[in-house]
Amino acid sequence: MPxxxxxxxxxxxxxxxxxxxxxxxxxxxxxxxxxxxxxxANLLVGNDEGAACLEAVFMGxxxxxxxDTWIAVTGGELPxxxxxxxxxxxxxxxxxxxxTLTFDYIRSGAxxxxxxxxxxxxxxxxxxxxxxxxxxxxxxDGRAIMAGDSLPIGAHSGSVKEGASVPDALRRAxxxxxxxxxxxxxxxxxMTEAAGEQFFKDTWKxxxxxxxxxxxxxxxxxxxxxxxxxxxxxxxxxxxxxxxxYPYGSIQIPGGTEPIVLHRDAVxxxxxxxxxxxxxxxxxxxxxxxxxxxxxFIKVNMHTALSARRDRAALIQSIRDTLR
Amino acid sequence: xxxxxxxGGDEHIFVEVSEEMSLEAFFMAxxxxxxxxxxxxxxxxxxxxxxxxxQIKFNPDLVHPDDLMAELKRMQEVADKSEPVLNTRVIxxxxxxxxxxxxxxxxxxxxxxxxxxxxDIEYAARINNYxxxxxxxxxxxxxxxxxxxxxxVSGLPFLYQMVDRARQIQVPKYLRPRTDTPKLTVxxxxxxxxxxxxxxxxxxxxxGVTPMPIYDPTQQTPxxxxxxxxxxxxxxxxxxxxxxxxxxxxxxxxxxxxxxPRIRDxxxxxxxxxxxxxxxxxxxLEVLNAD
Numbered sequence: 001m002p003x004x005x006x007x008x009x010x011x012x013x014x015x016x017x018x019x020x021x022x023x024x025x026x027x028x029x030x031x032x033x034x035x036x037x038x039x040x041a042n043l044l045v046g047n048d049e050g051a052a053c054l055e056a057v058f059m060g061x062x063x064x065x066x067x068d069t070w071i072a073v074t075g076g077e078l079p080x081x082x083x084x085x086x087x088x089x090x091x092x093x094x095x096x097x098x099x100t101l102t103f104d105y106i107r108s109g110a111x112x113x114x115x116x117x118x119x120x121x122x123x124x125x126x127x128x129x130x131x132x133x134x135x136x137x138x139x140x141d142g143r144a145i146m147a148g149d150s151l152p153i154g155a156h157s158g159s160v161k162e163g164a165s166v167p168d169a170l171r172r173a174x175x176x177x178x179x180x181x182x183x184x185x186x187x188x189x190x191m192t193e194a195a196g197e198q199f200f201k202d203t204w205k206x207x208x209x210x211x212x213x214x215x216x217x218x219x220x221x222x223x224x225x226x227x228x229x230x231x232x233x234x235x236x237x238x239x240x241x242x243x244x245x246y247p248y249g250s251i252q253i254p255g256g257t258e259p260i261v262l263h264r265d266a267v268x269x270x271x272x273x274x275x276x277x278x279x280x281x282x283x284x285x286x287x288x289x290x291x292x293x294x295x296x297f298i299k300v301n302m303h304t305a306l307s308a309r310r311d312r313a314a315l316i317q318s319i320r321d322t323l324r
Numbered sequence: 325x326x327x328x329x330x331x332g333g334d335e336h337i338f339v340e341v342s343e344e345m346s347l348e349a350f351f352m353a354x355x356x357x358x359x360x361x362x363x364x365x366x367x368x369x370x371x372x373x374x375x376x377x378x379q380i381k382f383n384p385d386l387v388h389p390d391d392l393m394a395e396l397k398r399m400q401e402v403a404d405k406s407e408p409v410l411n412t413r414v415i416x417x418x419x420x421x422x423x424x425x426x427x428x429x430x431x432x433x434x435x436x437x438x439x440x441x442x443x444d445i446e447y448a449a450r451i452n453n454y455x456x457x458x459x460x461x462x463x464x465x466x467x468x469x470x471x472x473x474x475x476x477v478s479g480l481p482f483l484y485q486m487v488d489r490a491r492q493i494q495v496p497k498y499l500r501p502r503t504d505t506p507k508l509t510v511x512x513x514x515x516x517x518x519x520x521x522x523x524x525x526x527x528x529x530x531x532g533v534t535p536m537p538i539y540d541p542t543q544q545t546p547x548x549x550x551x552x553x554x555x556x557x558x559x560x561x562x563x564x565x566x567x568x569x570x571x572x573x574x575x576x577x578x579x580x581x582x583x584x585p586r587i588r589d590x591x592x593x594x595x596x597x598x599x600x601x602x603x604x605x606x607x608x609l610e611v612l613n614a615d
Contacts, residue, residue, distance in 0.1 A: 024370060024371060024557075025479055026477050026478050027553070137478070185331045186332055231345075233344055233375065233514050234344065234345075240514075242344060242345045243375050243476075243514070244340070245372045247381070248333075250333070267475075267476050278333065279333050302390075
């Protein structure tokens with residue numbers, strides 16, 4: 001029995017853990033921007049951790065349920081309401097046939113994950129249900145959900161405990177200022193040594209251009225470049241390179257002014273130098289940054305990046321253990 | 325060749341073959357990525373060749389970044405020795421140069437352009453010292469092009485002109501990127517042509533449009549039934565200038581599901597090409613037009 005979309009919210013898309021394997025053709029892996037939150041939402045309703053959920057940005061949708069089932073809302077603090085009554089986030093909730101799920105104003109973060117027992121069961125596209133709107137792939141006809149859509153729900157076989165909840169200590173949210181750890185590299189040498197140091201000293205601010213493709217930051221010092229003769233094919237601007245691949249999380253600074261961190265729906269390549277890459281453990285945090293959030297970039301080495309990755313994996317394991 | 329290896333965070337290794345674009349650099353990137361694919365290394369999840377560089381994505385839980393880095397460096401010896409010969413295909417892509425749709429779009433974004441008083445193609449013709457737009461179109465469509473990268477967004481090909489460097493067209497990108505580009509626009513930036521696979525933002529100059537879809541997520545287009553993306557790195561492309569009448573005819577065929585792109589198998593040898601560029605190109609076009 002499907003879920004009826006009464007209103008869609010701002011840019012609510014179906015997301016799972018994405019479709020790796022097609023980046024060499026310009027099709028990004030996509031999937032939830034905050035993967036830990038998506039996994040937790042699915043665990044709360046007894047789904048496979050990678051089942052498809054709704055990713056709501058800043059504003060929630062209004063959804064009418066046509067059968068009794070379980071839901072959970074994780075990620076940013078976007079309080080769910082069942083028939084107008086406010087409910088807990090990060091908690092297994094029961095919803096009845098005919099009831100409507102709406103949302104209160106967002107308190108913190110930027111993206112909430114709405115899991116339904118059984119998962120959203122739209123057709124797979126290249127192995128994933130994730131919506132990649134630029135390429136009209138996945139989701140509902142390759143787009144965000146719209147009022148009037150009817151979302152199919154899969155069969156559910158997992159076990160669920162009503163009121164089960166992820167403790168505060170196991171939820172992850174950006175600090176104040178937000179801190180994103182960066183491994184320098186790629187075309188780091190294009191910047192002067194002073195410019196490289198200054199990047200990490202400055203406090204940046206999330207710009208309005210912040211979406212699934214990438215997050216732009218403003219307010220730091222313009223980059224000073226090392227002089228060069230432009231290589232053939234690169235272009236004349238000092239921030240240009242011969243068009244190359246872009247890693248997920250890579251930080252490009254077009255024209256040397258506003259850094260852009262590429263995220264799950266990244267463009268797979270282009271002609272701007274990159275000065276480093278946000279480490280995999282901190283990618284989830286970016287998905288929870290609102291425009292104007294103060295942000296510091298923290299320089300780390302590979303050893304720290306890998307240990308942060310292990311910490312994040314351990315956190316997910318703790319969530320699994322808690323909900324078992 | 326002296327390759328530059330660097331980490332892109334804890335999940336990517338990025339390798340720059342050369343700072344500048346050349347077919348030699350592209351072939352090196354392609355042989356390295358082929359070697360990595362053949363080696364089937366545990367933990368490697370994405371293998372992405374680019375114009376003069378390439379990128380490997382991996383899962384550091386399965387392979388330590390330093391170990392993978394060492395293995396890639398070892399592979400360079402194999403790639404260094406591999407023959408720069410490619411079994412590939414040559415494809416004819418019809419282009420309606422100076423079409424009304426890209427014209428309408430470029431007029432909307434004149435204030436973002438280097439030369440607001442001329443069109444993109446007039447500007448490109450002038451700064452590349454062609455006497456007329458017609459001469460420029462002849463140069464753009466006269467020789468074949470090499471697909472040296474597929475990416476940016478869904479299936480977009482970057483194409484490199486197969487002529488000596490002195491004859492290569494070079495055009496800067498827009499001063500500030502447009503927020504709109506018609507689908508299937510044939511564009512140009514730096515030394516690369518491209519075909520915009522989907523409508524969207526873009527910074528390349530706009531020369532025309534092709535009626536031939538190159539990306540179809542619904543896979544309804546007959547020649548995209550097996551896979552939704554048309555281009556592969558290493559494809560060779562020949563632009564065929566068409567007029568409005570032929571464009572409309574092609575488009576009607578596309579809509580009816582009867583359009584068949586002209587594609588022929590061809591062997592490309594970089595050494596032969598470097599010895600005789602025009603002769604090699606003539607042979608490739610002979611294969612394309614043989615029947």
